[in-house]
Amino acid sequence: MRAIITAVGLAATVACGGPATTPKPADTAETGTPGTTPPTDTDTDTEPTGTDADGDGWTVEDGDCDDSSVWVNPSWPEDTHDDIDNDCDGLVDEAFTGVTVVEYDWDAGAAWLHDVDPLGNLDRTVPLSPAVAPSWALWMKPSLIPGVWVANDSLGVHLIDDTTGVVTELLDLEEIEWPKGIGDFGAFGVETHPGGYYLISTINALVQVSPDGTWDVVAQWVVDLHGDPSHEVAPVDLAIDPKTHEVGLFGIGGGYATWSENDGFVLHKRDDLFYGSPYAWVAGSSNEGGHFALATDVYTGENAVFAWQxxxxxxxxAWPNADFTPVSFGMESESGDAYAVANGGWYRTVWRLYADGSGGAQLFTTGKDNDSAGFFGVAVNVEEGG
Ligand SMILES: [Ca+2]
Ligand SMILES: [Ca+2]
Ligand SMILES: [Ca+2]
Ligand SMILES: [Ca+2]
Structure with a gap:
């Protein structure tokens, strides 16, 4: 069965497995990482808060999905042949199967999904109906099956059935009567929260949207784009760590904040609207956890995928090609590679960025010779194996 699962969407679709059958430690050790000795809690300053019955250093609260086995916790790689969710990402024997990109042609008013395999071969193209128009400001991002995308023509949140290409509007953001000040700049990011709802970030608020389309403001913060010291952060996008469920908010001036159901909004770094670096423009997460963003170092002008903690x-x-501007990316958690889409002149391309930071190479291009279309969103596809 085919499945598109991004780093964010997976935890919402598949619950972490129950008690596993006896794993074979040898299988995991054969992978060579993270070593043959299970990790243990060596922090003598603070005891983990929560339950760690198997003593592997991971509490149930921190994501140990089998607290009776030291061979199962989020620090392990996935063994794709043992019917066990070794890395506690909610997926059993999962493996990377390629990426899906969305192409939009504004002259034709048409959009497509393209499935590209790990070797760069085009597997499938599905037209979207009706076509969803992306925005230069509001990047489309798939995040679940059906995918969730933000589009600029109606400022809406759309559900996309990636099998049929049928697009359904979940929420028309222009129809919303936002509380005072919140919707002034529209919505910038949308993600699927593992708690079973969607989150939209505006410039100064986080909005929770239920699958039935009802919504609520769960956090607000101070924005003053004139540079008043009270300014906290003006996020251009959000990302959700699928393991901790923590939301990352990435500011236009290098700021960074988080939100979670337990801790609410926490400002970690204030925007500097003049010298803030790196400034993010699109965010993402990885099955392995963490918050990432494509961002620009204001001092060198270089683009890269950055990690925030x-x-x-x-x-x-590092972004390897100055002729193309990356517009969206996804992390492939097993290898640590990222996949980014970029448009330059008449070409739209998918790039693979190497986990060791040495650069990257072009994976796919349509080879079409017009400049009225571009790639906008990219999803990293993971299939459960067996
Ligand atoms: Ca444990
Ligand atoms: Ca465990
Ligand atoms: Ca897994
Ligand atoms: Ca497995």
Whole structure:
């Protein structure tokens, strides 16, 4: 069975497995990482809060989906042949099967999904009906089956059936009577929360949308684009860690904040609207956890995928080609590679960015010779094996 699952969508579709059958440690050790010794909690300062019955350093609360086996926790790689969810991402024996990109042609008013396999071969093309128009400001991002995309023609959140290409509007953002000030700049990001709802980030609020289309504002913060010191962060996008369920909000001036159901909104780094670096423009997450964003180093002008953790930000994957501007990306958690779509002149391309930071290479292009179309969103596809 075919499945598109991004880093965010997976936890909502598949619950973490129950008690597993006895794993074979040798299978995991054969993979070579993270080593032959199960990780243990070596932090003597603080005991983990929560239950860690098997003593592998991962509590149930932190995501140990089998607290009776040291061979199962989020630090392990997935063994694709043992019928066990080794890495606790909610998927059993999953493997990377390629990417899906969306192409939009504004002259033709048409859009398509393209499935590209790991070797760069085009597997399938599905026209979207009706066509969903992406925005230069609001990047389309798939996040679940059916996918969730933001489109600019109606400022809507759309559900896309990736088998039939049928597009259904979940929420017309222009129809909303936003609370004062919240919707002034529209919505910038949309993701699927593992709790079974969608989250939309506006410039100064986080909006929870239920599958029935009802919505509620769950967080608000201070935005002053004139540079008043009270300004906190103006997020261009959000990402949701599928393991911790923590939401990352990435500011236009290098700021970073998080939100979770337990802790609410936490500002980790204030935007600097003049010198903030790196400034993010599209965010993502990985099955393995974490918050990432395509961002620009304001001092060097270089683009890269950066990782955010608390207040710290690290350049992970360098963008290899100055002639193309990356517009969206997805992380492939097993290898650590990222896949990014980029448009340059008449060409729309998919790139693979190498996990070791050494650059990347073009994976796919349509080869079409017009400049009225572009690639906008990309989904990393994972299939459960067996
Ligand atoms: Ca444990
Ligand atoms: Ca365990
Ligand atoms: Ca798994
Ligand atoms: Ca497995």
């Amino acid at each position: 608390d207040g710290d930000v690290t350049a992970l994957l």
